[in-house]
Amino acid sequence: MTSLVYFQFTQARDFMSQQMESDLNNTMTSLGLMLQPHIETGDMVSAETLVNVIFEGGFYRKVTLKWLADGKEQIWENPVVIEGVPKWLINLDIFGVQKKKSIITSGWMQLATLEVEAHPGLGYQQLWRVMNDTIMILSLLFIISIFVLRYRLNYILKPLHDIALQAKEIGQRKFGQSIEMPKTTELKDVVGAINLMSGQLKQVFSSLDKEVSELKDDKLVDQVSHLPNRQYLSAQINNWLNEPGYGGLILAKFDWLEDIHSKYGYQGRDQIIKVLSERMQTELPDIAEGVIARIANTEFAFLLTKAEHHQIETYLQTLIRIINQEITKAGCIANSKFALGVSQRIVNMQPSDLLSQSDNALQQALKEGKISHWIDAQQPQKYSREQWRTKLVDAINKSHFMFQWQAVSDMHSDDIIQREIYCRLRIDDMVVSASEFMPFIELLSLGGQLDRCLLQTIEQQNILDLTHQPVAINLTHDSLQDPEFAPWLSRFLQQSKHAPQMLFEMPESALxxxxxxxxxxxxxxxxxxxxxxxxxxxRQMGSLDYLQKLQPHYIKLDQSFAFYEKLNQGNEMCRALINIAKGSNIGVIITGIENPQQLQQFAILRADGYQGYISAPEDISE
Structure with missing residues (x-):
């Protein structure tokens, strides 16, 4: 554009200079011819009138007429004032001084001299108009070109934007869809390389997830029924009894499967086991949450982790119906050659106590020739359900909380990296632990109300001011499934000064x-x-792909890994899970550590911290 303006300027200047020079030559010739007869006769008035007519046109700055006979000189002069042209342009003196001088003669006699100086005003006006129009048109074209070019570049370089987004997602360990191959030839290689890298990284993390799943299948799953095995069941019973909960355990012995084995061989028996397992997995979880496991050739176990007495009864009746239907299909006699032993969880129960009670119930059923036997501990209840509701709602609304927290220590330096907060309730002037009241919180769906009041109390009492470490707060299933809890939490965190110090933990089952x-x-x-x-x-048997989607800041490995480690069978699974988390830049905390010896066994792994009874919870002083 600058070059075009320069060439237009020089051409316009040269053209106007030539025009002025040509006009000046023509004027000199014609004026000289018109003045000659008047000068010969000495008619000075007519001569001056002729010059005035030409001069008043404004095209000449100065006209000088000198009579040679008497030396008289007449001068006509216009000031250089040009309308519509900036002063700075005139001061550049682009056109300079153009003037012509000639002698008016009559034959051989010289009569007068005539000198005419051109006025540059017309040149400046024309030059300014041409340049003004040129710059305006070029500027308009330039602006239009910029917009067109920008639109075109955005279209052409859109893959670069997609590449940048994909690179950011890869940096955050998120591997989405591949970028569509662009039409721009120069960018095809770049997009192809990004897609290849993303695909390979996604494949790496998928293979790690698959490795964990295969390890679980190999060590924790029965290969015939595809149900969890005895080892997995033992770990879940241990976890369940170490946490607040309610439910029961059913042990089952299916001797009719031995008859199937005698008639049809192990292949026929295995096929019936698969069908039976599929039906149980399809129908029983709708009644109550739990774990269905095959613990021996003809023995199964049903751990009901959230079931009241009437739910256990319904579960048992449905289980008997399923078994009888499969027995009948197999050509055996219904209500024969199987037995079920049932026991229910009570306070402070140990895993061995629960298994022992269920096994005693099973043996009693076999001894008496019954289908099932239930050992009901008939644990005396402190309060009825409605009394629990009244007292819990009252204690929660009045913020009768008593807080403790437990340190989470760095795996390598023993520095405290965070704390996990626990609460107890004061009911009827007694301190009630979470293990006692949390089952009723879940039964009565009071988890959302508990979480709200607990968070408000923590904020009001400035508990987080008592430590500079982040503090973990567990959210209940009720809160996570309550659509009104999310907007409430948003408002709470916006008003809280401690939000950056809070760590919110969600159980894997809810995710x-x-x-x-x-x-x-x-x-x-x-x-x-x-x-x-x-x-x-x-803890769950499913895939860990939710870690890629959610990208939490850290994970706490289930206590079952510490249990497996006691059996010298958990290190491999633990290492694979840690690799998945570390590959996604997620911190890892190992839980359930009971003593320094157990901690030493996990020290070789790349975990960030540990937590457990090795550092007991401490009361929080207000």
């Missing part, structure tokens, strides 16, 4: 079964500056 609700809640928590953790990670 697997209600991922969308949990994901929305994590976005709210992150936007407020708080962080997300996953509790009981690795």
């Amino acid at each position: 697997i079964h209600s991922f969308e609700q949990c994901h929305k809640l994590t976005e709210i928590i992150r936007s407020a500056g708080a962080k997300i953790g996953v509790d009981q990670c690795g």
Whole structure:
């Protein structure tokens, strides 16, 4: 554009200079011819009139007429004032001084001299108009070109934007869809390389997830029924009894499977076991949450982790119906050659106590020739259900909380990296532990109300001011599934001065079964500056792909890994799970550590911290 303006300027200047020079020559010739007869006769008035007519046209700055006979000189002069042209342009003196001088003669006699100086005004006006129009048109074209070019570049370079987004997601260990191959030849190689890298990394993390799943299948799953085995059941019973809960355990012995084995061989028996297992997995979980496991050739176990007495009864009746239907299909006699032993969880029960009671019930059923036998401990209840509701609601609303917290220590330096907060309730002037009241919180669906009041109390009492470490707060299943809890938590965190110090932990089971609700809640928590953790990670038998989607700040490995480690069978699974987390830049905390010897066994892994009875919870002083 600058070059075009320069060439247009020089051409316009040269053209106007030539025009002025040509006009000046013509004027000199014609004026000289017109003045000659008047000068010969000495008619000075007519001569001056002729010059005035030409001069008043404004095209000449100065006209000088000198009579040679008497030396008289007449001068006509215009000031250089040019309208519509800036002063700075005139001061550049682009056209200079153009003037012509001639002698008017009559034959051989010289009569007068005539000198005419051109006025540059017309040149400046024309030059300014041409340049003004040129610059305006070029500027308009330039602006239009910029917009067109920008639109075109955005279209051409759109893959670069996609590449940048994909690179950011790869940096956050998120591997989405491949970028569409662009039409721009120069970018095809770059997009192809990014897609290849993303695909390979996704494959790496998928293979790690598959490795964990295969290890679980190999060590924790029965290969015939595809149900969890005895080892997995033992770990889950241990976890369940170490946490607040309610439910029971059913042990089953299916001797009719031995008859199937005698008639049809192990292949026929295995096929019936598969069909029976599929039916149990399809129908029984709708009645109550639990674990169905095959613990021996003809023995099964049913751990009901959230079931009241009437739910256990319904579960038992449905189980008997399924078994009888499969017995009949196999050509055996219904209600024969199988027995079920049932026991229910009571306070402070140990895993050995629960298994012993269920086994005693099973042996009693076999001895008496019954289908089932139930050992009901008839544990005396402190309060009825409605009394529990009244007292819990009252204690929660009045913030009768008593807090403790437990340190989470660095795996290598023993520095405290965070604390996990626990609560107890004061009911009827007695301190009630979470293990006692949490089962009723779940039964009565009071988890959302408990979490709200607990968070408000922590904020009001400035408990987080008592430590500079982040503090982990567990969220209940009720809160995670309550659509009203998310907006409430958003408002709470916006008003809280401690939001960056809060760590919100979600159980793995909630993430697997209600991922969308949990994901929305994590976005709210992150936007407020708080962080997300996953509790009981690795407990469920499903895939760990939720870690890639959720990207929590840390995970807490389930206590079952510490249990497996006692059996010298958990290190491999633990290492694979840690590799998945570390590959996604997620911190790892090992839980259930009971003593320094057990800690030493986990020290070789790349975990960030540990937690357990090795450092007992401490009371929080107000």
